[in-house]
Amino acid sequence: MVGLVDCNNFYVSCHRSFDPSLEGKPVIVLSNNDGCVVARSNQAKELGITMGKPLFQIEDVIKAHQVKIFSSTYPLYGDMSARVMGILGRFVEEVEIYSIDEAFLNLAGYDRVYPDRVALAQQIRSTVAQWTRIPVSVGIAPTKTLAKVANWYAKRELMHNGVLELTDPSAIQAALEEFAVEELWGVGHRYAGLLKRNGIKTAWQLSQVHDVWIQKHMTVNGLRLAYELRGTPCRQLELEPAKKKSICTAPSFGRLVPDLATIKEALATHVARAAEKLRRQHSTAGVMTVFLHTNRFKDKEKQYYNSRTVELPHPTASTSELLHYAGAALESIYQEGYEFQKVGVILSDFTPENHRQPGLYSGSLDERLVKLSGVMDKLNTRHGRDKVRLAAQGFCPTWQMKQQWLSPCYTTRWKDILVVK
DNA sequence: TCTGGGGTCCTAGGACCC
């Protein structure tokens, strides 16, 4: 038996947690660069504001209904997420943190401790609400996919009071017969189109389709989905967070940028960020890709996209070393005469840092560079991002992303901590 | 004017091996 705990409108709820005046009002959170809507309160959803909508297309609605806007601020969300996940770990031993706002719970073997799973889920909800003010919904079922379905109903139908358990076959069938196939976990817009063209509209219908057809058209992943709908688990709980196999850092510029010098500064910062992520998981990278492109939405302007992939002489996690190759790669693909929107770096082909083979002629230098990066990480963890950085990153960046509607840093900056009067 | 960022997995086909 699996439980899925999902935070409702998570980013919006994080802001509401520290500002109760937002309760009951339409609130949205924007993507990086304040571009698109990535989270909405229920009141904003009721106004017809859809997920992924560009902000400039809904300015009328926003003005008319005084929708409150926030730029996204991941330190806050990450912090609140950790608090919620910590609470879940007090109730059950095995918690899979699936995303920033979702976790699967292994409820197998708890029949004696928690004979009433719905009551347990309600207790989880009220504890999370009291300690973090984040509202959550819980779905309970024999497989992860069915728990996702249960959660969907728990979140949307008030009568469930935030918790739905789907265990007996007739209840599962009834739920699946009402469940649109495109809402399923593992069905995106391409598969949804394919299924509809073949007359498959509900999750129940998909569960009844012949295995051979499903595997042929939706690969083995589709087959796993069908099995899970029939109550046979194919997706195990993953308790150890897997190490990443690639790391990409590529935020857009806050404005279009034509000149190489500015792009180089931005790239240096992206490389520093990517290398930090790499060191945090104790890996070194053997391959680096640098890419650069213009704004694809400006179809009247000349477009340019290019990338360069470099095999590094030996795997490394040193920012300065990666930066050396990144700069050369960028110079080889940069073209004058374009307005660029983004430069990015992708690290891949990882080796664990303790298996690392140093360069034949540069062994001790490698060691020193690795140590240097480690020291910088420690200083920056303690004193703030980029407090110590490479000069290549520049001193007053002009390319940074837009964040016009930042909230205070309630949990990560001393002067922003709320004062209780 | 204005349109996000960061990931994973699977498959088919080609190149190569003995």
Next chain:
DNA sequence: TCTGGGGTCCTAGGACCC
């Protein structure tokens, strides 16, 4: 008429997730 059998590795493209 008729041309084997069994593998591995790599890549590009396509699907999905939050």
